[in-house]
Amino acid sequence: MDMRYEAPKSLDQAVALLVAEKGEARVLAGGTDLLVQMRTDVVEPALLVDIKGIAELREIKDEAGGFRVGAAVTGAELKEHPKLKAMWPGVVEAANLIGSTQVQGRATMGGNLCNGSPAADSVPALIAASAKACIVGPQGRREVAVEEVMLAPRKLSLAKGELIASFLLPARPPRAGDAYLRFIPRTEMDIAVVGCGVCLTLDAKDVCTAARVSLGAVAERPLLVAAAAAALVGSTVDAAALDKLDAAARAACRPIDDKRGTKDYRIKVAGVLARRATQIALERARKA
Amino acid sequence: MAKHHVAATVNGDGVEFLCETDETLLDVLRNQLGLTGTKEGCSTGDCGACSVTVDDRLVCSCLMLGVEAGGKSITTIEGMADGEALHPLQKKFIEHAALQCGICTPGFLVAAKSLLERTPDPTETEVRYWLAGNLCRCTGYDKIVRAVLDAAAEMRGA
Amino acid sequence: MQEKVKDAPASPFQWVGSRPERPDGVDKVTGRARFGADMAMAGQLVGRVLRSPHAHARIRSIDTRAALKLPGVKAVVTRDDFKDQPSEFIPAGEMMINYRDVVRNVMAREKVLFEGHAVAAVAATSAAIAKQALKLIKVDYEVLPHVIDVVEAMQPGAPLLDEGLITAGVEPAPNKPSNVAKRVEFALGDIEAGFKQAEVVIERSFTTKPVHQGYIEPHACVASVSEDGQAELWVTTQGHWIVRAHCARLLGWDVSQIRVTASEIGGGFGGKTVVYLEPVALALAKKSGRPVKMVMTREEVFRASGPTSGAHLRVKIGARKDGRIVAADAELKYQAGAFPGSPVQPGAMCAFAPYDLENVKVVGYDVVSNRPKVAAYRAPGGPIAEFAVEQVMDDIAKAIGMDPVDLRLKNAAKQGTKAAYGPKFGPVGLIETLEAAKAHAHWRTPLAKNQGRGIASGFWFNIGGETAVSMSLNEDGTLSLTAGTPDIGGLRASLCMMAAEELGIDIGKIRVQIGDTGQLGYNFLTGGSRATFSSGMATVEAAREVIKEACKRAAKLWELPEDAVEYVGGAVRPAGPNAGKHTPMSLKDIAGIAGKTGGPIAGYARINAHGAAPSFATHIADVEVDPDTGRVWVVRYTAIQDAGRAIHPSYVEGQYQGGVAQGIGWALNEEYIYGADGKLQNPGFLDYRVPVASDLPMIDTVIVEVPNPRHPYGVRGVGETPICPPMAAIANAVCNATGVRFTDLPMSPPKVLAALDEARAKGAAKI
Helix, strand or coil: CCCEEECCCCHHHHHHHHHHCCCCEEEECCCCCHHHHHHCCCCCCCEEEECCCCHHHHCEEEECCEEEEECCCEHHHHHCCHHHHHHCHHHHHHHCCCCCHHHHCCCEHHHHHHCCCCCCCHHHHHHHCCCEEEEEECCEEEEEEHHHCEEECCEECCCCCCEEEEEEECCCCCCEEEEEEEECCCCCCCCCCEEEEEEEEECCCCCEEEEEEEEECCCCCCEECHHHHHHHCCCCCCHHHHHHHHHHHHHHCCCCCECCECHHHHHHHHHHHHHHHHHHHHHHHHHC | CCCEEEEEEECCEEEEEEECCCCEHHHHHHHHCCCCCCCCCCCCCCCCCCEEEECCEEEEHHHCEHHHHCCCEEECHHHCCECCECCHHHHHHHHCCCCCCCCCHHHHHHHHHHHHHHCCCCCHHHHHHHHHHCCCCCCCCHHHHHHHHHHHHHHHHC | CEEECCCCCCCCCCCCCCCCCCCCHHHHHHCCCCEHHHCCCCCCEEEEEEECCCCCEEEEEEECHHHHHCCCEEEEECHHHCCCCCCCEEEECCEEEEHHHHHHHHCCCCEECCCCCEEEEEEECCHHHHHHHHHHCEEEEEECCCCCCHHHHHCCCCCCCCCCCCCECCCCCCCCCCCEEEEEEEEECCHHHHHHHCCEEEEEEEEECCCECCCCCCCEEEEEECCCCCEEEEECCCCHHHHHHHHHHHHCCCHHHEEEEECECCCCCCCCCCCCCHHHHHHHHHHHCCCEEEECCHHHHHHHCCECCCEEEEEEEEECCCCCEEEEEEEEEEEEECCCCCCHHHHHHHCCCCECCCCEEEEEEEEECCCCCCCCCCCCCHHHHHHHHHHHHHHHHHHHCCCHHHHHHHHECCCCCECCCCCECCCCCHHHHHHHHHHCHHHHCCCCCCEEEEEEEEEECCCCEEEEEEEEECCCCCEEEEECCCCCCCHHHHHHHHHHHHHCCCHHHEEEEECCCCCCCCCCCCCCCCHHHHHHHHHHHHHHHHHHHHHHHHHHHHCCCHHHEEEECCEEEECHHHCCCCCCEEHHHHHHHCHHHCCCEEEEEEEEECCCCCEEEEEEEEEEECCCCCCEEEEEEEEEEECCCCCCHHHHHHHHHHHHHHHHHHHHCCCCCECCCCCECCCCCCCCCCCCHHHCCCEEEEEECCCCCCCCCCCCCCCCHHHCCHHHHHHHHHHHHHCCCCCECCCCHHHHHHHHHHHHHCCCCCC
16 A cells, blocks of 8 residues: 655666566656546555656757657757757657646656557657667667557566666657647547658758658557558659558558547548548648 | 655745655645645646745646755745735736636736746747646636736836 | 626626635635545544445345454444435435435445445455455345446346336336335426427437546544444535435434534535435444544545436427427336436426426336435436437527527516426526526627537526525624525625625624534525525525614614614614614624623524526537547637526626536546446546537627515526536537537537447438
């Protein structure tokens, strides 16, 4: 019944606490999902490891022309970082779609990913942006593409004692742009029925030379849809390319029927969002 | 195991309290510190009635543990008026009839104050999106949005 | 923008119709106001309820021994702590209640009838211990097949909730039990003959989903029972005398033993007119000898407190090509939840009430199913029926090529109209609202791409009822006013204004409170849009009693006959031939001589307020539809309604705007979603989607004033009518935007997109 709480000051301590705990141990970042799950007895951890006291997890640093974002940086802090927002607006916007202004004050991208929901808003945007997660554990550090972290609902590819320390957002190529859109029934406060992140790069003649398209809430995990990207590459992102993209996005979906949407609806809307997000990313790439 | 001993600042005053790990900041404010102006509407971060600021950051106090408040500076609705003088937002909420039952009002006021500190001249759309996490079931939001815009105008003029 | 239609010359009133600050405003913006969960009593325990995990099951046994042994657990109650009650329907405001069902809803007896049904409760020294104790209570269930849908529940062979339930209102009485509790019928003229005259007949079926009142404050109370059996209850409620009556009845205590204080109430909308926790908290307090505080979680509010009915509806209207409606027919099937008592009767009465018709027939069915028992929700029953009728009206207008406002004007109820449910209307304002709609700039503003505009009218009865108010003249000339109807949205301001108007004094001289059940005679609850009407009427009477007594005291001092003095502009002065002989005495002067002229001066009004008058509304909605995702936004909205007279226009506008916002939620996204297991899947504000600030536009209002001649200030209730038109107004707007008629609520994106795709395949969609 008694739950322990620890707030280590270093990653080593955090890992040691997670490794040593025999019962269920949970990493506490923003807590906006975890506290709700604790309240409703979905999880009953024996140990909470609050990682917000670990300096490197709370920082946004320049790295390799891009940024290293600590896993415990909040959505509100991302939004207040002008350079990050200018380079990866889709990622910052996605993270800022999670919950309310109040939730933005706490919620983190590390938590969003580790909550293990296929509908997590920031994840398709991170995947589209080719972000890597830095995972720290008893065996040391490893960098993994974000799309490889989540396996299935509530299931991650992290071993016991491992946690996500940061995300590396690479330098954005010249003439590239990213965008993330989600569909919800209201304007705010809902979980994505479908989410779509897009990043594309243009050459001097406005031909798409590279693209990444990621879909959320249409499968057991966020998807990186190569066929959708292929529909764009080599085109000027014209109507024909968008039609192919729409079809490829729909074809990649393997959703479920649930209280938030039907299979059929999710599939249709995935195509619509892929088009719309691509158009925003295209605008951004042209201006970049 | 023993309760956590936590020291924090609430509405400018130093406070100390003891709490279990699973007690939220909202539980602590209401049940231990007697600050019942912060309301509990859902305990899942979906209604905003428990809005407070922690180190000037707007949060739902139901989504933060009491033990996480150590060393932080927390402001609740009880800290909004300056002595006998109501904050302009408080005055405008009364003037515009921006409350009916009043249960959501403290959360709206705390959230709106946080908005105006960052964005002194918000558009109607900015007000509506900033306050989207604060549910009101009585007013349809019309008079709340008007009160916030009017308070912002008055504060800019002041 | 807010505008006020006022053809009359300048207001004859000093206070009525103005917008002073509400007396409880400062408390509510500073956090001082104390709501249900804000009270703490010394030594209080935490009370928690164990709830059924099954939609339908027989309770074989409940074993509480392990829970009682847990240190810190001070009391446990189950069905054994509440005596059974005989079956007997009694009126409870706008709904009927049966104590046999109330006792079973408060604590399950033979069976659990819905997921979330209360089975036991504990009182413990901490929330953590109470939670652990609930896990130690062993309930042996025999799980039974369940039924959720109203049409399935009506089928022969459906799982029966109550094996003794025989449909009432059917001749001869059925010889077998069913889930149909009651059939009601209202008829006027001869619909067969009427339909024969029709040149156009439209018939459609509709469904609506249960929606929750969605008050932001969960149910909460604190109970204390002393060793001599005297009880105190602090509770968030729309009617504390009602709570007292129900608790006394369920516990077998004298009414005088229980003093109930109404806390500030964080929204009710009809949902806080019944008891859930209150008798349980009192029983736990009695058993433990300690105060017990109980607060529902949001999840409990959704699972166990009353939403309103979902329904299946069929409406058929026949009209001539000139727009005259010649026959109207409707069949309404309402879900009651686990126990009989849906608002199908008021729904049937409201259905065609806006129209002056010769041939009408409405049949309604009250049907039980394995869902929480419905509670009143803002114009209970009305919005559901009016959603269907107002769409068929729209179809009739389209079929004969008539403007939908003109069609309504042609058939509008007016003074002297005999409603199908019985009465003849007095002066009513439907025509005025329709004319205001036609004259409104909104009605003529061009629409953008993918947009549509709809209108709908609405009706609600409004009620009066038992009311007591007291008013004391204080020794310094100020006044203390005590009313007994909880103030949910500005009542105290309105009462002060009417009192100040009567007394001719500054509103700041009057302080108003909501008294507890020991302070006044019986007050019926705040519901039925009655509080400003009834407590206002009683306040006026109490003020007049104070004035009469003030005159009496001055007459005594001046040695004049009582009728030789008059009260004008806040002062008593000699009248007629004695005018000018004495210096007029203000209320302050009178207060100064009260002691030596006969003692304290006070007024006490105890009335059964008669003369409540209906309020009609006409709403205009503009929507925009995303053709690719099916999402609907309301982009502009105007609510026009007859208030009789608006005492405090800001709070009247607030009622209109609030009703509209709830109606928009009902129209677009709110619904109870059940799994095949009979369990509610969205018991929280995340997936039970009430509108948020960014979902809505400003909601324009027009207050029409056709005074109610039976109220001293012309008041009609205004709170409920505004939720009647929005669902139909929005559906009509969506139909005009898309060319597709939406008959199933909510018009959520997946449903809208599917219907659009289907219509597109047939070439029938406009977008």
